[in-house]
Amino acid sequence: MNQPQHQLTAVVFDWAGTVIDFGSCAPMGAFVKLFEKFNVQLSIEQARGPMGMAKLDHIKALLAIPEINQQWLQQYGARPTNADAEHLYEVFTPMNAEVVEDFSDFVPGTIELINTLRYRGIKIGSTTGYNRPIMEKLLPIAVKAGYSPDNLVCAGDLAAGRPSPLMMYQTFADLGVWPPYTVVKVDDTGVGIEEGLNAGTWTVAVSISGNEVGLSLEEWQALDLIEQDKLRQQATAKMQATGAHYVIDTVADLLPVLTDIENRLRSGERP
Structure with a gap:
């Protein structure tokens, strides 16, 4: 029909x-806290930049920001890889799930x-x-x-x-x-x-x-x-x-x- x-x-x-x-607000805060766990400082403005993407793609986009990429290099002695992004994503998912109820209005x-x-x-x-x-x-x-x-x-x-x-x-x-x-x-x-x-x-x-x-x-x-x-x-x-x-x-x-x-x-x- x-x-x-x-x-x-x-x-x-x-x-x-x-x-x-x-x-x-829920995903933004989780991204900032995620990078803090890895001793990388991420601003709220940076965290919001790729919003709307799948969260793994979002993390990869954040790692590609020159300032973030450089912090990662200084902290770990190498540029972030896809494996690093996937590890961050594994940590991120429970962090975001933990706070999502607090932002469900x-x-x-x-x-x-x-x-x-x-x-x-x-x-x-x-x-x-x-x-x-x-x-x-x-x-x-x-x-x-x-x-x-x-x-x-x-x-x-x-x-x-x-x-x-x-x-x-x-x-x-x-x-x-x-x-x-x-x-x-x-x-x-x-x-x-x-x-x-x-x-x-x-x-x-x-x-x-x-x-x-x-x-x-x-x-x-x-x-x-x-x-x-x-x-x-x-x-x-x-x-x-x-x-x-x-x-x-x-x-x-x-x-x-x-x-x-x-x-x-x-x-x-x-x-």
């Missing part, structure tokens, strides 16, 4: 920084949004840079809180993670949705937006709740309006540069965007 050409079939959400963990408006999408018959997909062991701890917490996506594709499940479209392709198959232009990808990282673009979907970047601002909800709310607007503009510009079709503050602002996308589909537009 053919799908309607002008109606959205699914919205695929990232996890940390998009629907949970305002500010994407939903971005305000998420549950209400999901309920509305389900009422409209739109399927809920999910992809993540977290691996399966971390998500095995996080998913039950989310389900208990009222968020139960129709699928979950984790980093490491497939031959390649973001920015490749493979996790999105798996989501299409899991949900039984097609063509790609009836699907929307929502993410807070550049590689997550690229994931959607490479899969042929519409893409919506969230700026305030995600990695670009990198503040917890409490820290964000403590700022005055001028400082909030400054950070919003900076994060929005960065996410627009990724090629995202839309940039919004948080998922609470998504519904008008979905309406606009369906209007564009009716007029024959494609992403």
Whole structure:
């Protein structure tokens, strides 16, 4: 049976920084502590740089930063290798899993949004840079809180993670949705937006709740309006540069965007 050409079939959400963990704080802190264990100093800004990648790829990207690479050389007498990265990853996974429950609050408006999408018959997909062991701890917490996506594709499940479209392709198959232009990808990282673009979907970047601002909800709310607007503009510009079709503050602002996308589909537009 053919799908309607002008109606959205699914919205695929990232996890940390998009629907949970305002500010994407859990992985950032774990990366800093990980490198501290190996006597290498990693800044918060450096830790956030590759966010959205599979965590092993993220670690490899961090080790490739010249300053980090040089620290490793000075500490261990050799440049970091793939084996070193894999060892770091083995240490990282339980560290991240240990703290993920502490950063499992939903971005305000998420549950209400999901309920509305389900009422409209739109399927809920999910992809993540977290691996399966971390998500095995996080998913039950989310389900208990009222968020139960129709699928979950984790980093490491497939031959390649973001920015490749493979996790999105798996989501299409899991949900039984097609063509790609009836699907929307929502993410807070550049590689997550690229994931959607490479899969042929519409893409919506969230700026305030995600990695670009990198503040917890409490820290964000403590700022005055001028400082909030400054950070919003900076994060929005960065996410627009990724090629995202839309940039919004948080998922609470998504519904008008979905309406606009369906209007564009009716007029024959494609992403």
